[in-house]
Amino acid sequence: MSDSMQTLEQHTQSDYKYGFTSEIDTETLPKGLNEEVVRQISAKKNEPAFLTEWRLEAFRKWQQMTEPHWPKVTYPAIDYQDIIYYAAPKKKPVLNSLDEADPELVRTFERLGIPLEEQKILAGVAVDAVLDSVSVKTTYKEKLAELGIIFSSFSEAVHDHPELIKKYLGSVVSNQDNYFAALNAAVFSDGSFVFVPKGVRCPMELSTYFRINTANTGQFERTLIVAEEGSYVSYLEGCTAPMRDENQLHAAVVELIALDNAEIKYSTVQNWYPGDKEGKGGIYNFVTKRGLCAGVRSKISWTQVETGSSITWKYPSCILRGDNSIGEFYSVAVTNNYQQADTGTKMIHIGKNTRSTIISKGISAGRSNNSYRGLVKVGRNADNAHNFSQCDSLLMGDRCGAHTFPYLEIENNSARVEHEATTSKIGEDQLFYLQQRGLSEEDAINMIVNGYCKEVFNELPMEFAVEAQKLLAISLEGSVG
Amino acid sequence: MSTVLQEKQTSTRAWLEERFQESASDKPADHAYRQFRRDAYKQLQAMEFPTRRDEDWKYTSVNRILITPFQYGRLTPVSAAELAGTQIPGLDTIRLVFVNGNWDPSLSDMDHLPESCTLLPVEQAMEDTAIRNWIQAQSEYTGGTGQNAFLPMNLALGNHGIYLHIPKNETVNRPIHFIYFNTPGDQPHFSHPQIFLHAEQSSTVTIIEDHRALAGAGTCFTNAGVWVDLEANAQVHHYRLQQQNAESYQIHNTQVHQDRDSVYNSYVVDLGGRIIRNNLSTELDDSNTETHYYGVYLADGEQQMDNQTFIDHAMPHCQSNELYKGILSDRARGVFNGKVLVRQDAQKTNAFQQNSSLVLSNGAVMDAKPQLEIYADDVRCSHGATIGHLDESSVFYLRSRGIPEPQARLLLQQAFVGEVIHNMHLEPMIEYVDALIATKLNALTSVEQS
Secondary structure, three states: OOHHHHHHHHHHOOOOOOOOOOOOOEEEOOEOOOHHHHHHHHHHOOOOHHHHHHHHHHHHHHHHOOOOOOOOOOOOOOOHHHOEOOEEEOOOOOOOOHHHOOHHHHHHHHHHOOOHHHHHHHHOOEEEEEEOOEEEEEOOHHHHHHOOOEEEEHHHHHHHOHHHHHHHOOOOOOOOOOHHHHHHHHHOOEEEEEEEOOOOEOOOOEEEEEEOOOOOEOEOEEEEEEEOOOOEEEEEEEEEOOOOOOOEEEOOEEEEEEOOOOEEEEEEEEEOOOOOOOOOOOEEEEEEEEEEEOOOOOEEEEEEEEOOOOEEEEOOEEEEOOOOOEEEEEEEEEEOOOOEEEEOOEEEEOOOOOEEEEEEEEEEEOOOEEEEEEEEEEOOOOOOOEEEEEEEEEEEOOOOEEEEEEEEEEOOOOOEEEEEEEEEEOOHHHHHHHHHOOOOHHHHHHHHHHHHHHHHHOOOOHHHHHHHHHHHHHHOOOOOO | OOHHHHHHHHHHHHHHHHHHHHOOOOOOOOOHHHHHHHHHHHHHHHOOOOOOOOHHHOOOOOHHHHOOOOEEOOOOOOOHHHHHOOOOOOOOOEEEEEEOOEEOOOOOEOOOOOOOOEEEEHHHHOOOHHHHHHHHHHHHOOOHHHOOOHHHHHHHHOOOOEEEEEOOOOEOOOOEEEEEEEOOOOOOEEEOOEEEEEEOOOOEEEEEEEEEEOOOOOOEEEEEEEEEEEOOOOEEEEEEEEEOOOOOEEEEEEEEEEOOOOEEEEEEEEOOOOEEEEEEEEEEOOOOOEEEEEEEEEEOOOOEEEEEEEEEEOOOOOEEEEEEEEEEOOOOEEEEEEEEEEOOOOOOOEEEEEEEEEEOOOOOEEEEEEEEEEOOOOOEEEEEEEEEOOOHHHHHHHHHOOOOHHHHHHHHHHHHHHHHHOOOOOHHHHHHHHHHHHHHHHHHHHHHHO
16 A cells, blocks of 8 residues: 555544534424324415425325335435434424524534524624524524515415515426435425515525434425525525434535526535444435526526535436526535535426536545536427536545446537536646645645636535535645645 | 336347347257357346446437338349449458358458468357357357447357457458348348458558448348457457448447556448437557547438447557447438546556538537546546537638639548548548548439439
8 A cells, every 4th residue: 555545544544523412301202104194284384275285295296106216326225214304402492582583503514514593793694503303593584574575484485475486486396306306395394484575686695504412313405495586595504413323314405596697596505414433324415406597598507516424315406498498507516535425417408509517526545436427408499409417436446436327418509519528637747736735645645636616616606615625625634646 | 117118128138139049050059050059148137228228328219120021131142333433542451251140151361361361251250169258258248338238149159250360470461351231122131240360460451331221122220340459469440331221220339458568449431321429449458558539520411420439448558549430411300429437447548539520501410528546646638529610711822823612522521531531540541431431422412402
């Protein structure tokens, strides 16, 4: 083993820095899933009848479906009856200020490095913090309300704006879209809802922190963002989760709808517990994310930095239905130890003159496997569609794998589709150059990796870009190729 | 599998069973060849035919082929003029002629095959234990794209396979030209061309597979299997030229093994056929090998052309290079599914893959899936895929130079696929194929204008 390999090993031995459990009393339903559980979840949340029906429909459909196994990931079979489907902080706090919040909860956020008050003042970010499943604190809501923007937890939105929920829920990812989306539709506990009215440009980055807190609780979040004609919104999602030995299932659904001339920017930094060095524990992240460019000249942009989860399986997609609409996908996926990632995107070109860009950067270290799987489909009527895809993989170590599975399905002759992919490692000469300039091997690696990911980080909002770089350094600590 | 599909496969199995029984050779039942075919048939029985639910057959359905109860084709006469039509200008070859799958020694010309080389029907070759063991070993490898029922079907039903052995240090100067004619028959017929090529250490040989149809040949199904084993430092150039008629089907499986320092070049040109499916797999058994895949596909009408390639880099210091280009018009469908696997030990691998397609009409569909699966870190691998139309500014440039638009487009299309053709190592082949392509492109262009 070379020196550099040894440094890599050391580096990858670092422990998960965000692993702890906050002790807040939670009210939970018993383990298991049946129609009664679905009804109870709905009842606990005082949901209108249409939503209860919608959940039940999804549940019945889900029972007939089989779990898909086509991704290049392996994991022990999931016992869906051994999961708690609902857990909520017992005292649902109605807060006017942060002082009223459970001090334990506030401390939790402080340890995560997201003090609410700091963020309120400094960053100008409205944080809708979701601890386990129920929204605890929503800030800046009033300010946004003045502009007509609705930014609230999903359950609040169900009560306050049922007509909007009824209209848009399931319009992009239906309640029987796929196995995990159906499961989510049946049991989703909470999530976020954003509605930006016509012509409004949301003045701040909206953000939500998801944390999986109660042991054995599958987290089933649902996010719905609607941008009306000519509006703009940038949404940030960041995740950290405490240490657990048992795998936790996370099956979220994110739906984005952009009407004429609207633009939605959705950024994710995902750093859930990836399992320990032997690959034990960790989160299963099976997420359905899809955006619909419904109107002309609409634009949806996905940016993701995936460093956590033992298994990541997600394909943020864009359906480019409106003429001249634009879809973008920027991704950095890092896997270490025994992590497995099968991620990518789908760009479905339906409207004329639609454009899409895919930039995917995979980094594999340890004994991990990192796959890019993407589809570019140009329909028969999608004249002048243009796609550019670039998928690069970086291998750090000789026990890991990097794979690319791009699918190009083109049915229109005016389309221009370009795909390229490369696989490489950090060159000895690059390392040598930086080291002889006085950088330590670590710093040199970090610098090269950051340079490699720059294209994607540049797409992230400022605050996230910093966090992403930090995460990357932690995830690859000691990794020298 | 749905019941409808099951029923279809049951009926396919029924007519295959009939064909298998009637094709039993007159050799005694314990003859090695009969045993070999029986084993293959057992294997076939245990396998299911691919459906579009199989990831590797996602874009091509073989149902159309399987529902037709094909018969064996008969050895019918081929006229001297028809035979002369197969001559590649400027290229002297060693010629083997097959008519509807039956070897016709009277039309074949093998005078120039070096005496040290062995060329035998598989049936006869199997009587030698060493050869039998070698053939067994070859046919047992079903890695990569070879995991489909059509390979055992070829082995079980093929009755005119050829075994070709090139001894150590021998260079066969003349290409060996395998000509497969489909001729008119009473009913749809099938054939199972089979080549077992054993290139010993430091030998060099070129084979040309030439699949063609005579006028009125009707619906034919060619289910070909080629096994190539390259020993150390051997060189094999493998051409495959396919000009069947628009009602015919072809499934082609090539399985290649390469030992150290060997070079295998594959040149695939597909012009004819209704449904064409090529499975090309190479396993690199030792280091420092070179593998080149070149492919051209021109499809119009209802043609479907599906190229599946697989390169298994199991050893270090190997190079592979793939270049596939095609032009599609009318309602044609093209598929390219290239997979490169770089195993953990295959350090210092260089693997490149490029697939480009021109889609000329709005009814045509192209599906591409270039895959990389990489487990070694010190490698250089890349793939690229492009799908698009002719660059209008290039067309404009040529027109501004006084070239009429149809010719300008033709020139650009020819140049587009020319990049592949010009990698062929036989000059007369380049010219010959170039002319064939020009003819087909001319037909495409005139259809589009009308």
